[in-house]
Amino acid sequence: MIEAQSLTRRYGATTAVNRISFRIEHNGIVGLLGHNGAGKSTVMKMLSGYLEPTAGLLTMDGRDYALSYREVQRSLGYLPEALPLYPDMLVVDYLDYVATCKGLPRRREAVREALLATDLGSRALARINTLSRGMKQRVGVAQAVLGKPRLLILDEPGNGLDPEQNQHMRDLIRRLARRATVILSTHILQEVDALCERVLIMDRGLLALDARMADLRHSCSLLLRVSAPCEALRHALEALPMIAGIQSQPDRGEYLLLLREDSDPDAAAGEVAQAVHATAAGLVALQAQRKDLETVFREATGSEAPE
């Protein structure tokens, strides 16, 4: 649906986004994660059509953004990092105004649907400057979902929200993702862990990693605990082809078995159990170890994950 090829954006001498490429095909939630200044907002602005790339190509359904600006605009909704709200307007008037600017047909219905989708019905007649930060953020999302776009671009949607408001925002994003592709940017790792099916990690303008969260969670090590550690067991484990390395703590009867990248952890666990049974070591426990996103981030960028 959306494809970026060697997308680049420079601001004078600063290269904010440097030749990044990715494809986003299906509904679901994709997280763009990185430190402050990594280039996330610049990518989001280009995806929204607000900013032109300096070089590279951006297409939606095979159509060049630059050549089909109107169609692209109609297919997406954008929540910028700085909320585009008019504080003195009533929520309903503001949404009607945005619907007019977007040139939506059946404006009233579009506004009603946006209010419903974001659970803002009871605040429709409130003046925006009387709303809490969380509610204002919700109005920002409401203007993005006007006209039911297929693509939602949400730049730091959890910005400035307290934990409860953040939980509401996450529930809202999950609901919206049932009928649209959501791309959200964040510098908060837990946000990606909680919400996203896929993560793009940006580091100093470069795309450091593009991975499905399920693949990242796929275990790559096994923790084995036995009652009577012995040399014979160690030899048996070393002989298994799917094991790339062993870190052992014999006094505790523990072995951390690092698996080769292409190995299947379930099959490996079966073979490890057989190897244990072939010795007198006595199997106590065998469990897959999850690689957390923090580790993945550190490995991809060479720096600690943002707090």
Ligand SMILES: Nc1ncnc2c1ncn2[C@@H]1O[C@H](COP(=O)(O)OP(=O)(O)OP(=O)(O)O)[C@@H](O)[C@H]1O
């Ligand atoms: N309008 C601009 N003019 C000049 N430099 C800019 C401009 N906008 C962004 N930059 C620079 O481009 C780089 C990437 O900025 P960008 O806002 O895209 O990063 P970000 O990952 O979204 O960071 P944050 O989370 O702090 O918003 C930074 O070095 C920033 O200073």
